[in-house]
Amino acid sequence: MTTKQTSKPLPDATLARIRKRCGEGVFSVSSHLDNLRLYVPGSKLVELATILRDEFGFHLTELGGADYLGYPGRSPASHRFEVHYVLLNYDTAERLILKSGVSDPDPTLPTLVPVWLGAGWMEREVFDMYGIVFQGHPDLRRILMPEEFQSFPLRKDYPLRGRGERHNFERVTREDS
């Protein structure tokens, strides 16, 4: 028997339980519409994710990055990059977003592959596009761009028109072929 469940905001009770379990100071909370975001420093990320998986039944559904360079209204003190982990509890249909910030010159986060194996390729994609290094990742290679590609194209300071990388192909002329 299946019942149709839609995504609904995390009840305050669950948030209170998480807060009680982890203690103060591990994360800060913000929300927008029905999105509840927990901001975690990278050092506490794996610990919090493990607790959310084992004791609160959350699963990883999506993982992505963002570059906030020059973002309007953002304080210069905050991190340049953010990586978000969208979690879902399959039983209660609660959603939760973990966010973790990193900055230049060494954007590094711990990997969540030991917690959720499915994070592997998504972390590779974030690495490919933003250059965020996930420490401990078993196979952190580029996933979309060619291996010899050297820059990170979704960073905001990457030229919009993407010039530069396309020059170096050999041109095949009628003479050669």
Place this chain on the structure above:
Amino acid sequence: MAVTPKGFELPGKSGKSSSGVFAPEGTIVTSLDAVVNWCRKNSLWPMPFATACCGIELMAVGSSRFDIARFGAEVMRFSPRQCDLMIVAGRVVMKMMPVLQRIWLQMPEPKYAISMGACASTGGIFDTYAVVQGVDRFIPIDVYIPGCPPRPESILRAVMDMQSKVQKGGSALGNQGLPELRQMEEQLIQIRTRAGLPGVATERADESRFGYRLPGGESLVGRTETR
């Protein structure tokens, strides 16, 4: 009554009115190249390199409503070894370009290429880090089709243009292409073999601003420089 054979006498070389060679009825006199080109142009075997929505239009051209078979080009083969007309239909990304070049090199001579649609010809709306801005920068293209995607009629038009190019250019012994294409390729080879100049065009001056360039140095200045 003596029967006179039907036919005509071939004209002689300059100065002589007759060569003394009698051609029977039904004989056509032409050059070998013209016959070979006539055969080639009416049996083009396309290699559909369809990467995007242009490929859907290309399928429509192959089906009964538009019917590319009327022009003798219906035998789409998916092995480049059996094709002589490459139709690049859709945008080609950087990562795909070596594949396209390899397929092009695998096709036997004589071979021709059509760049179909805005994306294959110029990159179209996809002026991004990943998309090649016109496949003609990397392989020789004979006919371009405008449109996004082109109507099937445009593709038939392109096949007809291709046929007239095949008829005019090329010889029985090899496909040298049309004179203007040959000239352009000679220029290209000159550009490629001469010592490199640093790229100074104002349009491109900001390229290395962020240091995001592959090894290989600044690009060369030239008529056919890649952007």
